[in-house]
Amino acid sequence: MIRHVRIDNRLVHGQVVVTWLQAERANTIMVANDGIAADEFQKTMLLAVKPPSVHEVILSVDEALAYLKDPAHANEQVFMLVKEPSDALRLHRGGLGVKTMNVGNMAFAAGSKRVTRTVFVTARDVAAFKDLHDEGVELTARMMPTDRRNDFMQLLAEAKVL
Template sequence: MIKLIRVDHRLLHGQVIFSWSKFASIERIIVIDTATANDDFKKMSLKLAKPEDIKLNVFSVDAAIAKMEQIKALKDNVMLIFAQVSELAKFVEAYGHVDEINYGGIPDRPNAKRYSNAVFLTPEEVDLTKKMCDQGIDIVMQQVPSSGKEFLNKIL
């Protein structure tokens, strides 16, 4: 069962490993990032970073879409982590409705606008995010579970 969907360019780091995985009783983390899936060193680093009791999968967005039914059928409490809004949007379009997506860390880049301390969106990412909002998905900006949720839906 998918318990949490998060966009965070850092993928696995302290907030994800300790705060979010404990908060949502996560048993499996699925990283969906094409660049990472095609980089053996990055995959090895993620495997070393994860807690011993949590399973890890790393897929490209296309591979994750191809495994959609298997992902939906998982009995584990699952966290999906995306590095990019574009791959998240592609996955969500194929997956169907989800209730909520957490925007945790999206870096500042040229043409990006700041929406929180850790979330900067380009015009393309704003358009993709608005489309997900229009589908009834709550997009929340929240670094750790103990901080308040800021609804991006209300800002865009």
């Protein structure tokens, strides 16, 4: 069962390990990103920061969808991390079946525009967010589980990037 989907280009880090896993009662961290799944060094680094009591899998987007459909993993409480909105859109279109996704951190990149203190988006990101929203996924923005849920599409509109 998917407990939470978070778009955060930092992926597994202290904030996720210390606060989000506990708040969402997750016992599995899943990173779904084709590039990370193919990079042994990055996988090793991400696996090094997880708590020993938590299972972690790092998979391509297609592998993540297959993993979640496998009955052998039906009892796992999954906290899913994706690096970018295009990953989230592919998961959604692949049948992920979640109603809400959280936008955490998206670092500045060339050509990106600031939406919040910690979120910068490119035109490609905005297109993916718009598609997710148009296809019925609620997008929220909050850094910590105790923070108020902000409507991410409203934040995009206020930042004049829609």
